[in-house]
Amino acid sequence: MKKNILQIISMIVLLVSIQSCSDSLEETNPNSVSTDVYWSTLTESNDNLTSVYGAMLNHFIWFFDVDAFTSDMAFPSDRRNPRGSYTPFYQQRFSNTNKELTQRWDALYQVVFRANQVIDGLNGMNADLKSQPEWTEQMAQARYFRGLAHFYLHSTYNEGKIIIRDFIPASSEEFSIATSSSEDVMVFFREDLKYAYDNLPASWEQKTRVSAGNAAFNLGKSYLYSSEYDKAIPYLKDVIENSEYGYRLLDGEDVNLLFTQAGDYNDESIFELNYSDKQQTEESQWDEESFNNRWGRYFGPQSGKIGGGNSWVIPSAWLTNEYLNETLDATDARNFVNDGSGGLKLRSVSLRCSQLIAVVNDEDKEYYLQPKANSFYGFGNTKFSNFKKYSNHDISTSEALVLGINWKSGKNVIVDRIADAYLMLAECILQDSGDVSAALNYINPIRKRWGIVQLEATDYNATTLMEHIMHKERPLELAVEGYSTRNIDLRRWGITKSRLEELAAQDWNLIEYVSLDGKKFPKSLIQPGISPDTSDNTITIKEYVDAANNYQDNLHAYWELPLSEVLNNQQSSN
Structure with a gap:
């Protein structure tokens, strides 16, 4: 076809x-x-x-x-x-x-x-x-x-x-x-x-x-x-x-x-x-x-040999937070995964979140042919999520390997x-x-x-x-x-101005995430509110001001x- x-x-x-x-x-x-x-x-x-x-x-x-x-x-x-x-x-x-x-x-x-x-x-x-x-x-x-x-x-x-x-x-x-x-x-x-x-x-x-x-x-x-x-x-x-x-x-x-x-x-x-x-x-x-x-370069994560994008377009804080907090249906068998010891546990994030964006606490979805996103990407430098829609995360370890250069997808x-x-x-x-x-x-x-x-x-x-x-x-x-x-x-809907003002008034902060295998990811997981640590301005996130x-x-x-x-x-x- x-x-x-x-x-x-x-x-x-x-x-x-x-x-x-x-x-x-x-x-x-x-x-x-x-x-x-x-x-x-x-x-x-x-x-x-x-x-x-x-x-x-x-x-x-x-x-x-x-x-x-x-x-x-x-x-x-x-x-x-x-x-x-x-x-x-x-x-x-x-x-x-x-x-x-x-x-x-x-x-x-x-x-x-x-x-x-x-x-x-x-x-x-x-x-x-x-x-x-x-x-x-x-x-x-x-x-x-x-x-x-x-x-x-x-x-x-x-x-x-x-x-x-x-x-x-x-x-x-x-x-x-x-x-x-x-x-x-x-x-x-x-x-x-x-x-x-x-x-x-x-x-x-x-x-x-x-x-x-x-x-x-x-x-x-x-x-x-x-x-x-x-x-x-x-x-x-x-x-x-x-x-x-x-x-x-x-x-x-x-x-x-x-x-x-x-x-x-x-x-x-x-x-x-x-x-x-x-x-x-x-x-x-x-x-x-x-x-x-060129979308793979713009949307793919920037992370050495794996990922190979430039992370130029990354999800906003409020959007990431909404994906993270979707309520899973406990009657849907797809929401339960292997807990590593022969039993089952609830998925860490929703199927929609897993399919559309990459986040540090998604322990259940392969990303760039790695077992999970935090296997290779640290979600640091205030880049706590990535869009998946336009990247080649499903077929390659790197955007640069698809057509020999990360400008081409x-x-x-x-x-x-x-x-x-x-x-x-x-x-x-x-x-x-x-x-x-x-x-x-x-x-x-x-x-x-x-x-x-x-x-x-x-x-x-x-x-x-x-x-x-x-x-x-x-x-x-x-x-x-x-x-x-x-x-x-x-x-x-006539809400562009009020929406931007609403988002500008929001406060967000980044906390450490510890993966299931014990690896620590400092300042990688977004949450609402002002950080109690005012000494580090890379913890606090403000957008759309x-x-x-x-x-x-x-x-x-x-x-x-x-x-x-x-x-x-x-x-x-x-």
Whole structure:
């Protein structure tokens, strides 16, 4: 499956302009694609459609690192010496002069231009080709990605007032287009997504292609984002209940597949970025459409020969603490492990914690092919946890061994999965009808599959359950995942400023952990409160203080139009 799609993409790079840059260079003009499209067969158009999929591999679309820092998910490396290039985002000091705003803008519009090229070429075909099912399926895929890119842009920039591009500019005058209203943009991208929903198959033999389920997921999400809960519910129910899509929550022992190489394109995955550690391995890590990605370096732990990452993106204190304190279901046999003397003991942390982050007191989960995380990683220097989602901890002892350098990872990236649909549907039900029991029907299956105690309807009302979704279920399940998921959630709930202020007021301290084999790990385990030892400032942890002081809704809730767009497009401010 993976090999076939990658071979097609490798041929396409010879036919379309390929964007390549380092993190110190600006993006290539996404309008550099040819406007002369003459395709005489659906094979030719399908080859060019694959270039749209290739454009989605661009790191700058996703910015999992930047988005983690501008939300409440992560800290930029060592808390005593935060990584400088990330501090404008973590401290909420960024503006439209930061290159990242231009990089994401250009990367998403490159997807739009590629999709428009395919749409233009398909529309230019003869009636016989247009009558074939393959023509409709290709048009639906191209319109899906054009709609998705506009949806992402709308969710990120200028309060949704972005530029609608539905044709390939042939001149500088056609390139300079005024921004549209947020409402007009929503109408536009939903028309594309609805066309995709109506015309894509429910599934493909190869899951690398988008299906009607992808369109249903993003239509539902778009209506949730605009607080049109009644319109979101049917699409989200379709994603969950339509057996033709083949989606399901992984449960039982299958939860161990999530975010691992063995779990590529598992039944929970809705949309996945397809990378490889076997195809085109010589390609530069700075080629934004290469088959490798840089996330292993950013998220993997920094620890000599084992681990081999840089620990640039590490979980925030509050998030780590929430994972550590999930209540295990004592009736779930998976929560009991060998105690070393022939008996059983309760797991040290939840299955969700073990699968998604590494912590010093997780004595039961292998990490970088070592028996447990503290076998090789000391969790010192204020780095008391690590994200696992984007690292190669399941297949190698070091990020550097996967492709010979820790800048390159072949690990797939799950963008959308059905767990998000469950949580979005629970929220829509609460907001639409206030039915706590009905909402819990979509929250508790996620908790059950992780062996976490079920929530009882008698303990919540619509308000308190919504707060639980906002501060526990969504961030713990979807941490640093999807397209700017946490940032958009905080903004649409209207709580970004208050959330940062709440976190800035919290105190944390680090204590020593003694492993089951008697090894001591000083200042490695996070706990709430002020440390009684005031002589050591590396014990006390404070986060988000600058962010709480600096954050302003009008500057940071949405990204501004990039300065490059303002300067080069004379109509962009109209």
